Amino acid sequence: MPVDGEPTTPIRSPAGLAALLGVRIPIVQAPMTYIAGAQLAAAVSNAGALGVIETTSTQGREDLKRVRDLTDAPVAANIALAARNDPSTVDVLADAGIRTVITSAGDPRVMTGRLRDAGMTVFHVVGSLRNALKAADAGVDGVIVEGVEGGGFKNPQAASTLVLLPLVASRVDLPIIAAGGICDGPSMAAALVLGAQGVQMGTRMLTSAESPIHDNLKNAVVGADETATVMLSVRGLPTMRVLRTPTAERALAAGRSDVGLDGIPTLYFTGDLAASMANTGQVAGRIGRVEAVADIIGQTWAGARAALDDARARLDA
Structure with a gap:
């Protein structure tokens, strides 16, 4: 106001x-x-x-x-x-x-x-x-x-x-x-x-x-192209747009995720991209540098x- x-x-x-x-x-x-x-x-x-x-x-x-x-x-x-x-x-x-x-x-x-x-x-x-x-x-x-x-x-x-x-x-x-x-x-x-x-x-x-996130994730986003995210809608997770990592690809293929959202802090702050899903917009394909x-x-x-x-x-x- x-x-x-x-x-x-x-x-x-x-x-x-x-x-x-x-x-x-x-x-x-x-x-x-x-x-x-x-x-x-x-x-x-x-x-x-x-x-x-x-x-x-x-x-x-x-x-x-x-x-x-x-x-x-x-x-x-x-x-x-x-x-x-x-x-x-x-x-x-x-x-x-x-x-x-x-x-x-x-x-x-x-x-x-x-x-x-x-x-x-x-x-x-x-x-x-x-x-x-x-x-x-x-x-x-x-x-x-x-x-x-x-x-x-x-x-x-x-x-x-x-x-x-x-x-x-x-x-x-x-x-x-x-x-x-x-x-x-x-x-x-x-x-x-x-x-x-x-x-x-x-x-x-x-x-x-x-x-504050780890450079591994920053570099993955900066290195992404316009097709590098996926709308993930699988059993065990809410529907969300995430970076197309091997972890996300496995979940997409299986229809369920073998990792939960509780691993997001580990992904963000240690750079372990397999720990969870990396929420990322399609615009990652237009971001060229940190x-x-x-x-x-x-x-x-x-x-x-x-x-x-x-x-x-x-x-x-």
Whole structure:
């Protein structure tokens, strides 16, 4: 929620979204479990965008306070509603000075009212028009529209960002952040044209220099091509888009997985790609190198403006 006395830039613009979030650049870092901690979130916020702390893991919840040793800039928090919907969470976030909350993986009606009553701005992640309308009815301040090409847990029947984003923009009168397939200026520009006011990046941030994951996974993502992820829907695991590792290929062939999600921390932090499934978006095929967060954000924002200028010049040629 805007604070009394703040500029009232129209929210249905990138500048308006940035003002609502309290940042300079309308880019949000995705709340990846185990990865979206103080180190990464602070780097994103210090670069002028919005860093996000996940609260599903114990470390993430501890990082809500630790991040204040690393940045004075606004930092958001994520609540995965299926895993954490205790009303006391609102007090925890308030005590940590959180003003923006991203809810996901559950019914937005569960927490939106409490969060907004506490003065927090609430965005809810949606993967369909139906869920976007439901979130709007729940009173959220905005939605994060995520296409099926994004990494992590997914509905296998969901639409791509190219289809879903303009559909939601045509039916929901709220600020929109686009997610799924965003990694640079041209993809951000496309999202803005399709109706978003900002973007969220996950896989791109996963491969950043400040990301805490092991270099083995970063290098696997950077070395991937556009066919290197798979939508895995097998017995024993939720449906999710993951990197096409030998472990994922075996699960796909067998229709079941011989590893569980409890191995994800081992995969992330020791680099053992056989320990679990590596949640990764299709956009991995467009990521060519590990870069510092500040460079990723600066280049994406400048590149989006340049791409829009170039498109206008070509239209007028």
